Amino acid sequence: MNQTRTFLMFALLAVAYFLFLAWEKDYAPPPPTTASAVSAATPAADAGVPGAIPAASAPGSAATPTIAGDTAPAAPAAAQLITIETDVLKLSVDTRGGSLVHADLLAYPQAPRTHKAPNPPPTVLLTSDPERYSVAQNGLVSSSDAAPADQPNHLALFHSEKTAYALAAGQDELKVDLTWQDAAGLKVTKTYTFKRGSYVIGVSQRIDNGTAAPWQGNAYQQLLRVEPPKAGNWLANYTNPETRSFQGAAWYTGEKFEKLPFKDFAEPKDQLNAPIKGGWAAMLKLYFVTAWIPPADQTEQYVTQTINPDSAHPRYLIRTVGPALSVAPGQSLTSPSRLYVGPNKQGSMDAIAPGLDLTIDYGMFKVIAVPMHWVLSQFHAITKNWGVAIILLVLLIKGLSWKLTAIQYRSSARMRKLQPRVQALKERYGDDKQKMQMAMMELYKKEKVNPMGGCLPVLITLPVFYGLFFVLEYSLELRHAPFLWIPDLSAPDPFYILPIIYALVMLGRM
Structure with missing residues (x-):
């Protein structure tokens, strides 16, 4: 009898706490608008990030390239956003570096569709919002002593013929070109290639050397992200699969899948700085992934870093630096890569790149879970x-x-x-x-x-x-699959009916 009373007491306390969480969610006051949130409306690189990021030595390069930081020394007002829309993606590309600063996954809404909200906004995977910052950058870095502002890196100002591109009906492929050229005659054309129904983006950087001297340098790709904000109480975080799941960087060495949570980025023993062939570098989020996929036959230097670690929103970086490139005067060279921005869907990831299916991390239970x-x-x-x-x-x-x-x-x-x-x-x-x-x-x-x-x-x-x-x-x-009164099978029962039924069944068996 004492066990029954104890069980009922804990059950009632649990129900009361869940009801309080539901009340808090509905009636809690909205958070105050901060200056950083207001500044998020400006998608250009912000001035709060250090101006230099030490780079790793690229395999086979004659000199260690210096990759500029995440802030532009030039006036960011000169840049503009290019919108690109396909049947599955809606993207914003900043002409400052040609970086992807926003990505909507059109087929994956943020919330379940209901009668009251039949068209919820799409899931945002990339954003320049400082509190949820997540962008994909790439560029070229010269091995010469040229200043970062004079190089075609992710801070250079590119030019686009149009401000909006869309994959038209009946069109299977869309190409978007952005160009950069210096006074000496070096021209770089960055091309994004989109295909219908695909979350894989082809990215190429074509170097046309119109100068009188050879150009030498490296191509690089990098992902930057901040740790996402959490709810105010531990139980809400624990019951939310988005917050309790792994958050951080991941990479594949061609043989082994590795992960690095944001909290361990600052640990010297956990930092990545190694040559890898046939791999990829990614930032993971429950159900979704962003990954740079270099050519499989190419050895690149993989690096992880924390940018501005003492700020309110430190940025975590994973970068790949390609082998040395050399372009003679009057010659051209293209450096290709691929970027995946999309869902982490079982059964389709390995076809995109070897080992990419491991981002659905079942851990030691994979042999049972698959x-x-x-x-x-x-x-x-x-x-x-x-x-x-x-x-x-x-x-x-x-x-x-x-x-x-x-x-x-x-x-x-x-x-x-x-x-x-x-x-x-x-x-x-x-x-x-x-x-x-x-x-x-x-x-x-x-x-x-x-x-x-x-x-x-x-x-x-x-x-x-x-x-x-x-x-x-x-x-x-x-995710968002309905069943009876439950609108989302990936989330807790909103009315706690199943936990109550389970508690009553356990009570009846005592």
Whole structure:
């Protein structure tokens, strides 16, 4: 009876706390508008970031290139935003460096579609908002002693023929050119190539050397991001899959998948500075990923860094620097790369680049989770509802583990039957633990009861249910998938009906 009262007390406290969270979400005052939030309307590079970022040596280069910082020494007002829209992406490219400073994923809304809000805004994966800053930059850096302001890096001012581009109906490919040229005759054309239905962006930098001297340098790509803001209380963060999931950089070495959370960027032992061939560099977010994918046959220097670590919003960087390039006078050379800005979808990532499917990180349970996701997808193909598919998957798992469950229940029943005799042994031997343990083992042996019989089946099935948890946690398909009164299967039950039902069932079994 005391256990029942204790359980009810904790259950009521939990329900009260969840109700308070719901009230706080609806009636909490809006946060005050900060100066940084107001300045986010200006998408050009801001002046609060240091003006120099030490670069890693590019493999095979004659000199260590210096890559400029994340702020433009020239007046940013001269830059403008170029809008690009395809059937799946809506992007903003800043002519200051030709950087991608905003990306909307048109097929993935921020919130579930409802009768009240049938057209919620799309998910934003890249943004120049200082509090959620996440951009993709690339450029060229010269091995000469030219000032960063005079190089075609991510701070140079490029030119575009138009301010808006769109993939027209019936058009399968869209190319957007941005050009830069110095007074000596060096010309760089940065071309973004988009294809219908694809989140992979082709990026090339063509160097036309119209000067009288050879041009030598390196191409580089980098991703910058700040740590996303969190909710005000720990439970809201814990129950929100967006905030409790991994946030940070990731890369693939051609053989191994590595991750670096934002909190470890400053640790010298964790920082990345290594040559990698056939890899990629990414910033991860639950369900979505941004990744630079250099040519697979090319060795590049991969680097991680923290920019302005003492600021309110330090920026975390992962960069790849390509091998040395040399362009003779009157000659041309093109440096290609690819950028992925899109969903982290099971079954399609590995076709984009080897190892990119590892960004769906099931960890040590991958061997269980991947086939489990396949079974879940097959159930969905039949039922057309992810909620029903989850129920069928759980029933299948319970059916396959029925024998183990039966063993567990039988063992537990035998142990309960022996409890009066075990209690009598405790009273008989008192503080003599050794004699009491020997008597209990003799009792178990005589009655043919294994005291571990109830635990062993649980330990065997535990990895399976951990695998199921990771499948439900990281499956993009469950995001905003409705089921009965639940509008989003990737989020907690908004009315806490399932936790209450579970609590009542557990109470009834006590």
